Amino acid sequence: xxxIAVYDAVFVAAAVTLVSDRRGRLGxxxxxxxxxxxxxxxxxxxxxxxxxxxxxxxxxxxPVRAAAPALVLAAPAYxxxxxxxxxxxxxxxxxxxxxxxxxxxxxxGAAPSWRGAPARFLVLAVLYAALLPVGHL
Amino acid sequence: xxxxFLRSPQSTRGLMIQVLIAATPALIAAVVRLGAPAAAxxxxxxxxxxxxxxxxxxxxxxxxxxxxxxxxxxxxxxxxTPPWLAALAGATxxxxxxAPWGGLGKNPFNPAALARAVLMVVLPAHFFAPMWRWxxxxxxxxxxxxxxxxxxxxxxxxxxxxxxxVGQAAPWTIVLGGLILVVLRTIDWRVPLxxxxxxxxxxxxxxxxxxxxxxxxxxxGDPSIHLFAxxxxxxxxxxxxxxxxxxxxxxxxxxxxxxxxTATMAIRQFTPYPDGAVLAVLVANACTPWFDRVxxxxxxxxxxxxxxxx
Numbered sequence: 298x299x300x301i302a303v304y305d306a307v308f309v310a311a312a313v314t315l316v317s318d319r320r321g322r323l324g325x326x327x328x329x330x331x332x333x334x335x336x337x338x339x340x341x342x343x344x345x346x347x348x349x350x351x352x353x354x355x356x357x358x359x360p361v362r363a364a365a366p367a368l369v370l371a372a373p374a375y376x377x378x379x380x381x382x383x384x385x386x387x388x389x390x391x392x393x394x395x396x397x398x399x400x401x402x403x404x405x406g407a408a409p410s411w412r413g414a415p416a417r418f419l420v421l422a423v424l425y426a427a428l429l430p431v432g433h434l
Numbered sequence: 435x436x437x438x439f440l441r442s443p444q445s446t447r448g449l450m451i452q453v454l455i456a457a458t459p460a461l462i463a464a465v466v467r468l469g470a471p472a473a474a475x476x477x478x479x480x481x482x483x484x485x486x487x488x489x490x491x492x493x494x495x496x497x498x499x500x501x502x503x504x505x506x507x508x509x510x511x512x513x514x515t516p517p518w519l520a521a522l523a524g525a526t527x528x529x530x531x532x533a534p535w536g537g538l539g540k541n542p543f544n545p546a547a548l549a550r551a552v553l554m555v556v557l558p559a560h561f562f563a564p565m566w567r568w569x570x571x572x573x574x575x576x577x578x579x580x581x582x583x584x585x586x587x588x589x590x591x592x593x594x595x596x597x598x599x600v601g602q603a604a605p606w607t608i609v610l611g612g613l614i615l616v617v618l619r620t621i622d623w624r625v626p627l628x629x630x631x632x633x634x635x636x637x638x639x640x641x642x643x644x645x646x647x648x649x650x651x652x653x654x655g656d657p658s659i660h661l662f663a664x665x666x667x668x669x670x671x672x673x674x675x676x677x678x679x680x681x682x683x684x685x686x687x688x689x690x691x692x693x694x695x696t697a698t699m700a701i702r703q704f705t706p707y708p709d710g711a712v713l714a715v716l717v718a719n720a721c722t723p724w725f726d727r728v729x730x731x732x733x734x735x736x737x738x739x740x741x742x743x744x
Binding site for chain 1: 530540554717720721724727
């Protein structure tokens with residue numbers, strides 16, 4: 298099975314966060330890539346098979362509303378702590394930008410059929426395209 | 435609805451006509467330089483945009499904004515774009531860039547930039563061809579890093595003797611169009627000034643990333659290529675100045691232009707992408723709600739509302 302790319306995982310996690318409408322523990326969610334990267338670097342020898350379940354367990358420790366995006370962010374293979382830091386920053390920036398745009402779309406009165414989740418997905422799709430060069434850093 | 439309301443003597447249709455007049459020199463230069471294919475692209479893009487506008491917002495068809503979106507999106511397309519893709523770009527500008535958000539005046543992203551970015555992700559082969567045909571010669575954009583592009587001189591950059599998008603056929607016509615818009619007060623002069631000066635400043639002071647330093651060292655320290663190649667001028671005069679997607683206050687618009695310039699240069703210096711102007715415009719558009727919140731909304735929100743919100 299091909300692992301999910303870091304850039305894609307960030308946007309899936311952001312989509313889950315935005316659609317759930319219950320923002321909680323965003324700081325914790327952003328910490329998960331760092332935990333996953335640190336765990337991957339840990340000297341576990343023959344017990345490396347423990348990394349994935351342990352990271353998944355840690356990611357789901359916060360309240361359940363933050364578990365889904367945290368698990369998504371735990372999935373990719375982070376090559377370095379720098380990559381994990383970048384993913385964490387990208388996640389926070391994406392959610393922040395999408396939140397601001399979501400409010401703007403609501404204020405300006407988008408078509409009723411587009412309000413809510415459809416508008417948020419479209420905003421995320423545009424941000425995915427606009428921030429794509431970050432995925433190459 | 436609650437006030438206050440501001441009235442302007444300029445109608446939407448009048449503004450669109452002014453933008454079309456400003457874009458005309460660049461369109462003529464593209465047709466002269468690239469011939470019938472450029473004319474076919476322009477017609478296709480405008481037809482695609484107008485067709486979707488007629489389907490979705492027939493009442494807004496008369497204001498000319500669909501024609502403007504079609505014209506601007508064609509300026510952003512590579513010179514080798516087939517007519518069907520130009521039509522798709524025009525249709526995407528309206529179908530995704532304007533219609534879903536509620537129509538004219540409600541879109542958070544510039545429709546032309548959005549269409550260019552979305553199609554670049556969906557059909558990358560048409561946008562990342564390393565060699566572009568230009569004046570019957572196949573060559574690489576001077577902003578390319580790994581395809582053997584060479585550094586052009588000032589005159590080649592200003593006259594458009596370098597490969598690029600349709601709007602690059604003659605960059606001086608984009609500057610002419612921009613000056614027309616500034617003189618007519620259609621756009622805020624601070625935006626192109628802040629964007630171009632920040633690009634020049636960053637080009638001088640920013641060290642190139644390994645991708646640039648190892649392959650295209652002329653991209654470091656020389657602002658001329660960054661100012662005249664790629665989509666810089668189109669972004670400065672036609673994309674960032676869109677009043678719907680730019681912040682409301684003049685101060686915020688300067689910051690907004692600086693954000694776009696920083697993003698443009700970061701993409702060019704540190705990623706494999708040859709040109710980041712269009713993507714940088716979308717990033718800046720995404721920051722617009724924040725700029726408005728810290729400049730305008732904070733001033734007009736009554737203190738009691740602020741306290742109860744906190």
